[in-house]
Amino acid sequence: MESEQAVFYSRLLTELTLSFHIIYATIGVGVPFLIFLTQWLGIKKQDDHYILLARRWTRGFIITVAVGVVTGTAIGLQLNLLWPTFMELAGNVIALPLFMETFAFFFEAIFLGIYLYTWDRFRDQRKHMLLLLPVAIGASFSAIFITMVNAFMNAPQGFELMNGEFINVEPIVAMFNPAMPTKVAHVVSTAYMTSAFVLAAIGAFRLLKGSNHIYHKKALLLTLKVGLVFSIASAIIGDFSGKYLAEYQPEKLAAMEWHFETEEQASLTLFGFLTNGDEITFSLEVPYALSILAHGNPNAEVIGLDQFAEDETPPLYIHYLFNIMVIIGMIAMIIALFYIVGNALNRSFIMNRVFLWLIVSTGPLTILAIEAGWWLAEVGRQPWVLRGILRTENAATTSNHVDLMLLLFIGLYTVLGLASVIVLTRMFKNNPVEQEILDQQRNGR
Amino acid sequence: MSYVSYEIIGIVVLWLFLFGYIIVASIDFGAGFFHSYSVLTNKHHIISNIVQRYLSPVWEVTNVFLVFFFVGIVGFFPSTAYYYGTVLLVPASLSLILLAIRGAYYAFTTYGKLRSNWWTYLYGFSGLLIPASLSIVLTISEGGFIEESNNQLSLQYKTLFSSPLTWSIVILSLTSVLYISAVFLTWYANKAKDRAATALLRKYALIWACPAIITATGIIVELRTHNPVHFQRMLDLWWMFALSGILFITTVYLVWRKKSYGLAFSLLTGQFFVAFYAYGLSHYPYLLYPYLTIEEGFTNEGMALALIIAFIAGLCLLLPSLWLLLRLFLFNKDYVEGKIK
Ligand code: HDD
Ligand code: HEM
Ligand code: HEM
Numbered sequence: 120m121e122s123e124q125a126v127f128y129s130r131l132l133t134e135l136t137l138s139f140h141i142i143y144a145t146i147g148v149g150v151p152f153l154i155f156l157t158q159w160l161g162i163k164k165q166d167d168h169y170i171l172l173a174r175r176w177t178r179g180f181i182i183t184v185a186v187g188v189v190t191g192t193a194i195g196l197q198l199n200l201l202w203p204t205f206m207e208l209a210g211n212v213i214a215l216p217l218f219m220e221t222f223a224f225f226f227e228a229i230f231l232g233i234y235l236y237t238w239d240r241f242r243d244q245r246k247h248m249l250l251l252l253p254v255a256i257g258a259s260f261s262a263i264f265i266t267m268v269n270a271f272m273n274a275p276q277g278f279e280l281m282n283g284e285f286i287n288v289e290p291i292v293a294m295f296n297p298a299m300p301t302k303v304a305h306v307v308s309t310a311y312m313t314s315a316f317v318l319a320a321i322g323a324f325r326l327l328k329g330s331n332h333i334y335h336k337k338a339l340l341l342t343l344k345v346g347l348v349f350s351i352a353s354a355i356i357g358d359f360s361g362k363y364l365a366e367y368q369p370e371k372l373a374a375m376e377w378h379f380e381t382e383e384q385a386s387l388t389l390f391g392f393l394t395n396g397d398e399i400t401f402s403l404e405v406p407y408a409l410s411i412l413a414h415g416n417p418n419a420e421v422i423g424l425d426q427f428a429e430d431e432t433p434p435l436y437i438h439y440l441f442n443i444m445v446i447i448g449m450i451a452m453i454i455a456l457f458y459i460v461g462n463a464l465n466r467s468f469i470m471n472r473v474f475l476w477l478i479v480s481t482g483p484l485t486i487l488a489i490e491a492g493w494w495l496a497e498v499g500r501q502p503w504v505l506r507g508i509l510r511t512e513n514a515a516t517t518s519n520h521v522d523l524m525l526l527l528f529i530g531l532y533t534v535l536g537l538a539s540v541i542v543l544t545r546m547f548k549n550n551p552v553e554q555e556i557l558d559q560q561r562n563g564r
Numbered sequence: 565m566s567y568v569s570y571e572i573i574g575i576v577v578l579w580l581f582l583f584g585y586i587i588v589a590s591i592d593f594g595a596g597f598f599h600s601y602s603v604l605t606n607k608h609h610i611i612s613n614i615v616q617r618y619l620s621p622v623w624e625v626t627n628v629f630l631v632f633f634f635v636g637i638v639g640f641f642p643s644t645a646y647y648y649g650t651v652l653l654v655p656a657s658l659s660l661i662l663l664a665i666r667g668a669y670y671a672f673t674t675y676g677k678l679r680s681n682w683w684t685y686l687y688g689f690s691g692l693l694i695p696a697s698l699s700i701v702l703t704i705s706e707g708g709f710i711e712e713s714n715n716q717l718s719l720q721y722k723t724l725f726s727s728p729l730t731w732s733i734v735i736l737s738l739t740s741v742l743y744i745s746a747v748f749l750t751w752y753a754n755k756a757k758d759r760a761a762t763a764l765l766r767k768y769a770l771i772w773a774c775p776a777i778i779t780a781t782g783i784i785v786e787l788r789t790h791n792p793v794h795f796q797r798m799l800d801l802w803w804m805f806a807l808s809g810i811l812f813i814t815t816v817y818l819v820w821r822k823k824s825y826g827l828a829f830s831l832l833t834g835q836f837f838v839a840f841y842a843y844g845l846s847h848y849p850y851l852l853y854p855y856l857t858i859e860e861g862f863t864n865e866g867m868a869l870a871l872i873i874a875f876i877a878g879l880c881l882l883l884p885s886l887w888l889l890l891r892l893f894l895f896n897k898d899y900v901e902g903k904i905k
Contacts, residue, residue, distance in 0.1 A: 181671060182671060182672065184624070184671075185624075185667060185668050185670070185671030185672070186668055186671075188624055188627055188667060189627075189663065189664035189667045189668050190664070191631075192627060192630070192631055192660065192663060192664070192667075193660050193664060195631055195634065195635060196634060196656055196660055197657075197660070199634070199638060199645045199648070199649040200649050200652060200653045200656055200657065201649075201653075202649075203645050203646045203647075203649030203650045204646060206638055206642065206645035206646075206649060207642045207643055207645045207646040207649075208642075209642075210638045210639060210642030210645055210863065211642050211863055211864055211867060212867070214635075214638065214639030214640075214642070214863065214867055214871065215639070215867065215870045215871060215874060217635050217638075217639065218635055218636060218639045218871055218874055218875075219874050219878070220635070221628065221631050221632045221635050221636070222874070222878035222881065222882065224628050224631060225625070225628045225632070225878075225882055225885075226881060226882065226885060228624040228625045228627075228628050229625055229882075229885045229886060229888075229889050230885065231624060232622055232623075232624060232625060232889060232893075233888065233889055233892055233893075236892075236893070237892065240892075253885070285864065286864070287866075288864045288866040288867055289866055290866060290867050290870040291870070516649065516650055516653060517650065517716050517717075518650060518651075518653040518654075518718075519718075520653060520654050521653065523654075524653065524654070524657045527657065527658075527661055528657070528661070531661050531664055531665070534665075535664065535668055538668065538672055539668075539672075542672045
């Protein structure tokens, strides 16, 4: 096989594995936090519904964890198999957070094992709840550490390059690179946000399917409150991400905003289609907005694509990805706000079928926003793997069998994806919450 | 103060985690195999309970041991990513797919109540294929299977699969998995006061003891022709292998006389520990014959120090947690005997 083909298939396989892993990983970061919150509320309010909610979420969570773990193991090993040159180079500088991530996994795995099997072992429920704390912390920290690695790929620092080798390496400086604060904050906050909307979608779906139990309404209100808080946080942090890009990766910002000429008082291009390379149609121009997004000042100058060599400009389709992400974020925020306000004012529209379907849609949509966001971040870094240092085409394996491996992994993810959906639906269909509440009452609890 | 270099600390620590993985994963893979085998022969009512009680809380922890090893080795020895990463694409991807199927299947059946005998067989037998496919890495590290031409590394599949060394290591991995697992589960079943299971598993332990030791010896003989340097270094460490042999004999004796299964399992761990480190020591200084040594492949000093500090801090967090896990499930009488959930 030509090495160009090896690069092409390596990219496809990396994209595939990461896009699949990120679904389960995001849920893995956010859901333990929500379970903890719910169990805590249940104990505080002495409300068995919340405890049951935590218990049922945990049962579903363990399935997504399993798929998260196996796909995570796959991507961890695959990065070495598909990008050996990159890992050799990067390993010298950024191995520290990767290494610390495994400790976070360890911590999470141990306590998850304990938590799962000790629901009825402690007389004091609070003790059992505390076991979840390391799970939630471990999961969030694995996201933090891995995102630090990814931030380093965007803003490498903490070393000097001499004859292709890294010298004077400072691992801590590499970890705390300029891309790190916004990236880590945005990833963690969107993970909490997405998990909340996914769980809200399940609650809304049960209500639509005829259940009218107060249990689901409590679940819905709680998850949408969390969703609202973190969607606002995500938008604010997203704005800071834009400011980071303007300063450190202007080519990414210019490509995602279709900003061709360097200018002051730049306007923001929303929506639109690109024809003939650089003609924008059907777009909405918001005057000054890009200067505000990039520098917080309507008169500031924003660097355009004219400043960059053609072979160092990222693909322009990332504009669509950016729009998808932002629009979904806004939609989810508004829906959550309407539900919470409607609930406080005792309005009936919140139980309207159309509105409930809208809530159901936020689950898949926020997952889509996560995918769009990552594709934006990663494709926007091209042609670099390590920005300014190592180009993607020079980092890939030279092995001849990547295409075959791609097919095998497509098969694997199809099976895992389908199986996890089937198992999850069966699990909750065969054991509806009404039945479980009745069982509990009969057992005198 | 005697001076121990960072790369030695690094490799000793990594070797320890690989050893940890081999023990816990062997128990896991072997248990899966015995479980499927018992379904096949209609004896599953005897042992499946024991297997499930032990495996359920720990399966994710087993996986992390592996992740720790491969993340750690790339951290301490980044050049391994280049050498092994390039040549292992196919074998490691196959191991990954097997691991994924097995891990997911376990969760789906245990927590998701998905049941079918056909899957149980797949689960059991994939547990044997995984050690076989992972053990290829050890074979490759002995050198002679990689070709380097115009700056490109490639694995010589034909040489690899026609070498007796490859197959001896594969068979060793299988027999050890079954042996380690059987001895452990005998102990566990005995603690659970499950007589029938203890008897059955004790029988398996004795059956697999002999093949395990014969294949292990066979590999040393194979190495004599395949890698004389390594062979010679192993002879220099003969006393370690002898110690390992004594531990083996004591273990078998205890299991045979139905005495202190707990001690038997500790001795077995000791046997593998000594042999594993003797093997590692004799492999020194090569990470990959003859391309890569520990010194050449090592990361820079700044990173090494950072990793070691992170490791110590991590252990302070980890050891108490692991102790808690073991105390609640492995050493908790009521849990093991099935009196509490
Ligand atoms: C539910 C998901 C979600 C939502 C609603 C948003 N984002 Fe986002 N965004 C992500 C999920 C995400 C992400 C998946 O977490 C990314 C990918 C990589 C990263 O660092 O975070 C991301 C990256 C990302 C980047 C690129 C950062 C980089 O490449 O370094 C920018 C500039 C923004 N976001 C900005 C925003 C703005 C202004 C938003 C809204 C108002 C917004 N995001 C909502
Ligand atoms: C430690 C963190 C990460 C590392 C080391 C890493 C590494 C890489 C590498 C080597 C590539 C190849 C370049 C290419 O295919 O063009 C890549 C691309 C990509 N990565 Fe990342 N990545 C990281 C985090 C993530 C995460 C968390 C995601 C989210 C799902 C992600 C999504 C992608 C996507 C979608 C591409 C394809 C981009 C393209 O082909 O243009 N990455 N990444
Ligand atoms: C290149 C990028 C990535 C790599 C190499 C990677 C690696 C891994 C590995 C090896 C595991 C399995 C650990 C185990 O055995 O328990 C895993 C699981 C996990 N990963 Fe990733 N990961 C990546 C991206 C991400 C991102 C971006 C997030 C968070 C936003 C994330 C969050 C998680 C979580 C929470 C788990 C635990 C499983 C779960 O709870 O679902 N990972 N990852």
